Amino acid sequence: MPLNASDWPRWRRLLDEHFGAPLPGSYRGVAEDFVVEELLDFTPEGQGEHLWLFIEKRGQTTLDVVRALGRLCKTGPREIGYSGMKDRIAITRQWLSVQLPGREPPEGLETALAESGIQVLQCHRHPRKLKRGVHRRNRFTLRLSGPAMAEEALTPRWQHLCEQGVPNYFGPQRFGPEGRNLFRAEALLAKGWRKRDDRHGMLLSSARSFLFNTLLSARIEEGSWATPCPADTLMLDGTQSLFAIDEVDETLYARAGRLDVHPTAPLWGKGVEEQGAMAAHAQTLEKTYPTLCAGLERSGVAVSRRALRMRLSEPRLEREAPDRVVLSFELPKGSFATAVISELIAHPDFEPVRPGAALSP
Incomplete structure (x- = not known):
């Protein structure tokens, strides 16, 4: 059966356990509320x-x-x-x-x-063409408003993210309005992915992003999203350098606490072979979303990895009014500012697709 809105999971926010669900807020009311700049090295x-x-x-x-x-x-x-x-x-x-x-x-x-x-x-x-992913980071300047900005918990929420890092979720824009990109991806993967049907790879990316978010949510739920587990593959902060571990020692725990290394999860594709704590989550994913998992493997896209956590670099919070603040920070390329915003405000963009609404176009 094809996916529909009732299948869409509610991915876990990190800060709900510490501070409760955030109050409502607004972002990107106008273009000037959301400014992003690519940074080359x-x-x-x-x-x-x-x-x-x-x-x-x-x-x-x-x-x-x-x-x-x-x-x-x-x-x-x-x-x-x-x-x-x-x-x-x-x-x-x-x-x-x-x-x-x-x-x-x-x-x-x-x-x-x-x-x-x-x-x-x-x-x-x-001398050379600009290739995808060449920039190193993105600098964001965001204006948020509403009741969430006036509550006392805003400052400790923000400080927690600055000190402990942010779940590296793909943002809702990756899935399109009402999740339609994901529905289209599932239909294409079911019959066999072809580049001519997905010229820019947007649908492949949507399917891989959905599966990654689901894995990240599972690790948040078990409390291991930022803590290395035996047989994890870790990523060195600020790079794409990966290394596998067998066991976890005090040195690794300390490095993770300093945000020097981060656990990773697969971006699904050909060659998925998980070990340790991630293996059980991957098996659940294959049973729950077989069309997406099997279709991605048949497409030939190679499995890659993404950090479960991202560090906020040069974070600042400035208050413009009792219910309005400006946030600024830098994120690694490929990370979404909406993942930060979703921890601070309740907004329809960050809710699951409406129950009963088909994801089809």
Whole structure:
């Protein structure tokens, strides 16, 4: 039977056990309430056949910018690179590249982009195309408002996240309105995934994200989401470096307490083979969501790993009004600011899909 809304789990929040469920709040009422900026750890070289553009956009997706840039530069999508996908309802600053071998960019390119709502902040040449995941981190500046911002528990909630880390959930935007991306992913995986049916891999990603969130929720429930367990695979903070462990000693416990290392869970795909505490959760997942698990393995996408916890870097909380605050922090690439927000406010975006509502389009 295909998934429907009644199957959608309520993934566990971390802070409910400590502070109770958060009060209602609002975020992203307007684009200015949600600002995100990509941070590179290198500088374009200033020469080469690829033009790198650091742009600011609002009210548009990254793919909208790709299409506008391709139209103006008369290039296909394969000649355009970007590191990360950024939200539409936000002010986002990100890098893109366009291959222009032996030619200058079209005259008036920046003006034409500006007329489409895309402001060019920097422009440099570089020898190589910008590839997915090249940026190191994202810097967020978020405005939150409502009763949750006025309650006394807000400050200790925020401090707990700063000191102990945040569950590294994929945000609700990964699953689309009413979870439709996941439903489409299940239907595609049931008949056999083909790239031509999922050109950007969005549906594969939705299915893998759903399964990862379910595993993370299970580890939060058993109290081991941030604590190494025997046979875990750990990730070194700030890197993608992985190492497997057999047993846990005091040194590893101490490193986890300093947020130096984090337990991981699989991003489902070909080659899944879990050990220890994660093995039982993975087996439950295979029984509960067989179409998603088996379909991902048949698709050929290789299993990879994602940290269960993320560290907030350079966190700040500034109060603008009794019921309004501005949060700023940096997160590793691929981590979602909505995972932070969901621990601080109750909002329909963070609730399960409405019971009885089919996930189909």
